[in-house]
Amino acid sequence: MNYKITGGKVLLRENGILKTDEKDLFIREGKISFRPFQTGEVFEGFDARGMLVMPGLVNMHTHAYMTIMRNYADDVGFSEWLFKRVMPVEDSMPREMAYWASLLACMEMIRTGTTCFVDMHMYHRQSPMAARDAGVRAFIGRGLVGEDLWEEGNNRFREALEEKAEFESETLQFVLSPHAIYTCSPNLLTQVAQKGRELSMLKQIHLSESKTELTDCLVKYGKTPVRLLWDLGFLDKKTILAHCVQMQGDDLDLIHESGASVVTNPASNAKLGNGFAPVQDMLDHRVNLCIGTDGTASNNTLNMFREMGLLSLIHKGIHKDPVALPAQTVLDAATVNAARALGMEGSLGVISEGAAADLIFIDLNEPSLFPPNNIVSSLCYSANGSEVSSVMINGKFVMRKREMLTIDREKVYAEVQKYADQYLVKA
Numbered sequence: 001m002n003y004k005i006t007g008g009k010v011l012l013r014e015n016g017i018l019k020t021d022e023k024d025l026f027i028r029e030g031k032i033s034f035r036p037f038q039t040g041e042v043f044e045g046f047d048a049r050g051m052l053v054m055p056g057l058v059n060m061h062t063h064a065y066m067t068i069m070r071n072y073a074d075d076v077g078f079s080e081w082l083f084k085r086v087m088p089v090e091d092s093m094p095r096e097m098a099y100w101a102s103l104l105a106c107m108e109m110i111r112t113g114t115t116c117f118v119d120m121h122m123y124h125r126q127s128p129m130a131a132r133d134a135g136v137r138a139f140i141g142r143g144l145v146g147e148d149l150w151e152e153g154n155n156r157f158r159e160a161l162e163e164k165a166e167f168e169s170e171t172l173q174f175v176l177s178p179h180a181i182y183t184c185s186p187n188l189l190t191q192v193a194q195k196g197r198e199l200s201m202l203k204q205i206h207l208s209e210s211k212t213e214l215t216d217c218l219v220k221y222g223k224t225p226v227r228l229l230w231d232l233g234f235l236d237k238k239t240i241l242a243h244c245v246q247m248q249g250d251d252l253d254l255i256h257e258s259g260a261s262v263v264t265n266p267a268s269n270a271k272l273g274n275g276f277a278p279v280q281d282m283l284d285h286r287v288n289l290c291i292g293t294d295g296t297a298s299n300n301t302l303n304m305f306r307e308m309g310l311l312s313l314i315h316k317g318i319h320k321d322p323v324a325l326p327a328q329t330v331l332d333a334a335t336v337n338a339a340r341a342l343g344m345e346g347s348l349g350v351i352s353e354g355a356a357a358d359l360i361f362i363d364l365n366e367p368s369l370f371p372p373n374n375i376v377s378s379l380c381y382s383a384n385g386s387e388v389s390s391v392m393i394n395g396k397f398v399m400r401k402r403e404m405l406t407i408d409r410e411k412v413y414a415e416v417q418k419y420a421d422q423y424l425v426k427a
Contacts (some may be wrong), residue, residue: 008048030395056337061292064105064257069297098123100415102130112385139178226251261341268294327380356392
């Protein structure tokens with residue numbers, strides 16, 4: 001279906017600066033256009049009066065299947081959280097659980113204005129099936145661990161390629177996803193880098209998330225995690241680095257020179273006691289900065305509006321500087337910077353001729369946004385996600401006037417609750 005969207009305030013970018021303008025949008029075959037429909041073109045009208053029409057947000061790092069562990073492993077140390085709470089649940093749950101948990105994640109992201117997410121998962125086929133069925137744009141990777149991609153019994157890389165062959169589409173793409181330097185050998189990381197170049201695929205990895213990871217790497221390899229990846233030939237413009245909290249020495253110079261992108265996860269990093277990434281230093285080093293929520297086992301929500309507000313406020317406080325991380329810088333990280341990291345610059349995260357019609361419609365009459373004195377500021381400092389009224393992805397509505405169109409909410413709740421009752425140890 002083609003759409004004519006009328007009456008709304010449209011968030012546009014002019015010479016790099018965000019502004020709003022009241023103008024019509026024409027959605028043709030999943031793309032945005034400013035060119036009116038011609039005689040004979042079939043379309044449906046959509047009245048956006050009282051709405052801000054803006055690009056959908058991009059959650060650059062999460063684990064969708066973890067929604068089943070929301071509020072399950074709180075107020076414990078990082079090691080206990082990972083090794084005693086999260087991993088035992090992951091090891092015990094059946095694969096089909098991840099489909100329903102990932103659908104729940106997609107529903108939460110849609111409801112709060114995320115139209116695209118980057119996922120690292122561990123249950124074969126479940127995350128891509130959920131994203132496909134929900135109609136969400138996603139970049140998905142099967143988590144890789146071990147000593148060698150080809151060792152007997154290590155089926156994860158085979159599964160990753162099978163998912164790519166089965167599910168890849170205009171809205172689903174696949175990312176090579178080694179878990180971390182402490183679960184992957186240098187040999188495996190070198191192999192992943194080589195395969196990434198051969199297949200022209202993006203790569204993602206957790207990096208320098210904690211002091212323990214940094215210290216252990218220095219002891220074991222005599223270099224920082226960033227330097228280790230640099231020396232292995234892993235870092236390049238197709239690399240996405242999640243966290244990067246513990247930076248040292250010339251780490252940021254190496255990241256900038258490589259062209260890799262960093263995804264900061266402020267809520268997760270704070271909640272697990274790992275600290276905060278040196279975001280202002282990253283910007284000073286011209287590193288491409290993006291935002292992610294991480295999974296709900298460590299963040300508790302997948303709400304990018306919450307994450308954007310936290311990012312700005314945290315760093316204003318850290319630097320004792322009220323102009324640190326201004327609203328547009330944060331919005332850029334959640335839109336155009338993400339598009340750059342994903343190789344979709346100009347077609348994602350913007351409203352422009354020919355860009356993907358991944359749009360969210362914000363109700364400007366919600367109390368949290370009224371009066372609309374400064375819309376760009378309100379998106380960072382006032383919005384909480386509940387203001388999202390409708391969501392369009394690739395030219396199709398997945399939520400319209402707060403009604404989910406692609407996900408059966410009650411069915412998802414019932415299935416997730418069933419698995420939670422069976423596999424989670426209640427406090």
